[in-house]
Amino acid sequence: MAMSEAEYLYTTPVSERYHFLGFGKSLENTMLAIIGVPLDISTSYRGGCAEAPRAIREASRSLELCTAFTNIDVEKVGFHDLGDAVLAPGDVVESMRRIEHVVQTILMKKKRLFILGGEHTTTLPSFKALASIFENPCLIVFDAHSDLRQEYLGSRYNHATVLRRIIEEAPHKKIVIIGARALSKEEVNYLKSVNSSRVEIVKILGKVSENDMNNVVKAIEECKKVPKYISIDMDFIDPAYAPGVQTPEPLGATPLELLEILRRIIDENVYIVDVVEIAPRYDPSEVTAFLGAKIIIEIAGMILQYMNVEMKCW
């Protein structure tokens, strides 16, 4: 069914000056799209991630555009910034319906989409959108928590249950949760009950060893030629480097270690990347917002290096 432009643009645009990186490309002229999803309904400990899209955009405007890992000039490609998804205040189900719709519409235009969260619940409708276009995609999640509860504080759809809902509701080839270091007994029992070839946790504690790297690469082996979604819950990273998150969890990895893992697993089949759970209110010096923006730029470079375009910085 053809969609009207109004329906497609279920977003509040931001003025060009406030676009991600401080400049915008038209959707026709770039393969990279970006959208803010200020979903902040189910927050249980400390909130404020609705402000994260703004904080990440703001930080991005001060970052350079030559990528550190891949020497790609991101400016040559640029992002089309769609602004923020328009959500239904207090209504997580309706908000998710809108998120799924807008993500699906962008994917149908053959774009690679970067999502600025918002709480982790965002990943459910966005992954469903990917699964509605590609058969059985893979989901690769970086998270200190496994988000596999059946319910949390009486609610089925929230940041602590999101991966369980995805396992139940979204067709997938494989879901790999990297770095989970804080699991409840309920989550451990649930994990034992699911098909381990479809859902796998790669535990990492503190420093990422060569052995951890190999475990990650092995776990996503069967996702190699498969459309992929990468979800980065910023609490994967140690709170020393990313203090501004909603649910901090000690004993995490460093940002460089995260990017080193990403460098090994990203290929041309990555279609959606989300960066979620940043809480600007608890982010003194804005380091977490800067890190989120930096991670997006580096991942864009890692995807672009597979594209057949001359984009080297030097």
Ligand SMILES: [Mn+2]
């Ligand atoms: Mn999470």
